[in-house]
Amino acid sequence: MEVLLEQLERFAEVLAVSRTRHASSWGRVAVRRSLCWARYLRHVHGRFRLRGPVRAALEGRLRRLRLRPAPLGGDAAPAAPCPESGPPLSFEGLGCGEQLLALGLLENASLPSPALHELLQRLRPEGPAEPSEEGLGNRLAELARRRAASQLLRPLLGSGPAQPDPVLRRTEAELLLLRLRQEAEAEPGAEALLLDRLWQQLPQPRWLAVVAEALLLPPAPGPRGAACAPDEDDPGSPSDLGPAPAAPLLAWLLSRPAPLAALCRLLPAPLLASLAGRHADLAEACLDLLWDWAGHLHFDLTKGAWVGSDPEGLTWERLRDCFRCFCQAPAPLSLQARIALDSCRARDGGFEAPGLSVWTDLERELGVEEPPGEG
């Protein structure tokens, strides 16, 4: 067992190195050996995929590796995977280790020609000496085919270059949830770290769109692992993620004021309403936030409108749009929104005249004078 774990470590290093400039020292033998290791570990993956204890041990070791500083003379940040060295190895990654290795070597411009030649020969049907080596070329070709297929079908989906691509978002959302689950299994609390990092790294609108999509993904059809074994080809399919896959994401969002604020400010109002309708906690948090912001609005007599003191902050229009969508949403949310409006208005003094309370004006604008439960 210990031997296996060491081999695992060795291979993870190899995989990391294969994408860096250190691979310039590799020769034919190195490539051959590393492919050998990849193949061996793929068999390991196949054997222990469904066997709890061994798999857990392997995952544990891989997790520890991820947290270790990269073995590259310390020029990589310790906690974050070095982008140059490619993705950290996970247990699922062992299943396609050969492909990852091959792609890494292929994309690495510093790999010398003889070494790449060795790899390329193995992609041909006459190349590999042993029959167990066959299949790498086929799998890579399958990948190429799928890539071409996505390219062919993409124009049909009707989204132009300016609009965000819903299918893409959905795929990214699924991958996000998959990664969260893997992190959660590895170590509790790791999901939050990951999400923090992504929040820093990615452009906000992009990240928020993915988060929204992830929170809106339909829940699993049945209890986890009910009907069949986890889909090998599609490990991130909703049925495999368990009953509440987005729970860690939601928890993170609710505990981080900055992302939550950005969500409320930037997400299109109807989308925000769908999110809030789906997750009651989020609805509450959003309403609280909106109430808080609304406090910063004051009525400008010269313009005859509500303006905010902070140009970056909430605008009257945004407030109105959000509440409009909330009130038009199905049952629990619309009720919640109206109750909030009423109570806020009452708190402000229950005025009827315009220009005195933002809530009064809001209610008048939205036409929700009637008590909730009607209309």
Next chain:
Amino acid sequence: MPRIPCEGLRTRASPRRESSEITEEAPGAGFFRSLPPLPLPPNNWSFPGDDHPPEQHDCLKFCLFSHEMAQDTLDTSLNFEFWLNKAVAWGQATTLESQQDVCLHLPQLQKFLQQIYETLKHMDFHTAIQRFPLIGQLLGRLCWNPFVIGYDENQKILMWCLCCLYCSEPWNTIELEVNIWIRSLLCHLLSSSKLGLNEVGTVSQALGYTSPDYYPKLLKNMVLSLANELRVNHLNGFSIGKTIPDKQIKAMSLLCIPLLTLPDILPLLEALLTYQGDESKEILCSEFLEGVNESFLQKKIALSESAVLSLWLRHLPSLEKATLHLFENLISRHRNASPEEMECFIKDSLLPQAACHPSIFRIVDEIFWNALLETNGTSEVLTVIQVFTRCFVQAFQKNNDQLKFPLKSYFPYTSPSLIMVLLQNPKDLPRGLWCQHLNHISEILKKIVEDQSTQSCRSLFEHWFLFIHFGEWADIAAEELLMLRAESPATLLWLLAFYYNPHDQNQQRTQTMVDAAEAHGHIMKLFGRTPLSVKDLQDVTDTRHPRIQRLIRHLLLNFLLLSPDGYKIAQEFIITQTDEIASELLNLIARITYRWNRLGVETQRPAKLAKDLLQELQCYTMKSEFL
């Protein structure tokens, strides 16, 4: 062997030779000359031939375009030019015309690429360049055409070709640059980092996933989204108005053509096949429908029954091709298939299930009719029709949930009472009642046939054809005649006579009946005769009654299987017959054992004997075919 009418089958024309558009290359041009202005990798390298005069680089001499060398194997070279011209014309297949043209040529292109690879795999870069100077252009252009890459095995073969050309130890600039070019092209094919899609990698890469992880997912989501849109579009069509115009659906079907055998695409294929437009005109492009049918027939995709039904309902050539394909399987390729095996093939083909739809049944029946006419009603074809009908009836009776069509819609030109009485499954009748039932059938048929004043010749054959479908009853009639269970053997004989000679006129039929009765009597006398010799059998089948030979053989065969003495000399007798007659008899034996097995008839010993006889005879015929 009966010839199968194959008019429905299409053959693809080989690519027409078009005039070459490529002018002869200047010396020193090399591998890279006039590479297409496509979005190639950003490295700007100068072409070796530009800066250095040719004589400084020996290797460049290898790269000279050599007309003389090209003339050697004329075929591949000319084809090379043809395909290169095509690749240039197609570009990245962004226009409708180029897309249609690509789809038309995909199978031949794959064969050509296979040939190229077979040639390349023994060569290194230099030899390859001598042989195919413009190989770089061809491979480069094809790799940027998603229609080409998406089809079947093209991407694999292109990858292999590129791997062949890679120089293991580059010792000059050209080879180094070739290597760089190959590497970048392979990256384009396989990897994510040089995608043309909008920043698709950003989030996924940040999450630590690479192409093996997200392409399957992305594709799956795309397919589901499109399939969903189609379904919604269909539902909305009548009220809200369509969101997807018909033209786009046609484009969708065109785009799917290269991807047909990719399993991920299946939900979209099914959604397209079951999509109903408002117009009566077909929206999906015919190449798509043909392609789907072809892939289905070759078992490369696993379509659901309803999708196949939709396909055949909307595209007649596909249905015809499927039926002919089945026929070919049953008659040519699996000649010695027992009716049990035939049943398997037939059920697998999904035709009986589809035939529950009357329009499909009628087309299939028409093809059977033609086959029957072309082969003069040979026994093999009769068996196929019989087994098919049995499978069809099973499917029809199982088809509870959907709307059942009235029987008349399947056999519109025949008398309903005849249909009902023929449809009766012998299994559901006690054995003792079989004769009575046969009498009933005979009565009805006789009435129809002899009512010549109102019947046309065509109508006569329609009824005969119907009878053929349920030819099992004729087989039972022959058996009952031999077992002497019939009260009036004349009725049963009439049935058999009609089965084999439907076109007899009045006088002829009377004569036939007389002859048949005589032959029947003769055969019954054989029961008592011991020892029985082959000559006795041959006496029966001599040419005294030339017009009822098949009927006589049928009766005789039953005798051979049912009488112990007859069984002993059966093999000997059959061997003495001509090949054609022997195969007819073998076919009859197979049919008889099939029926006995199905009906659970208590003739166990004869059944086993018959099976053994069949096996021995088949071995014998196979041996004699070799000699």
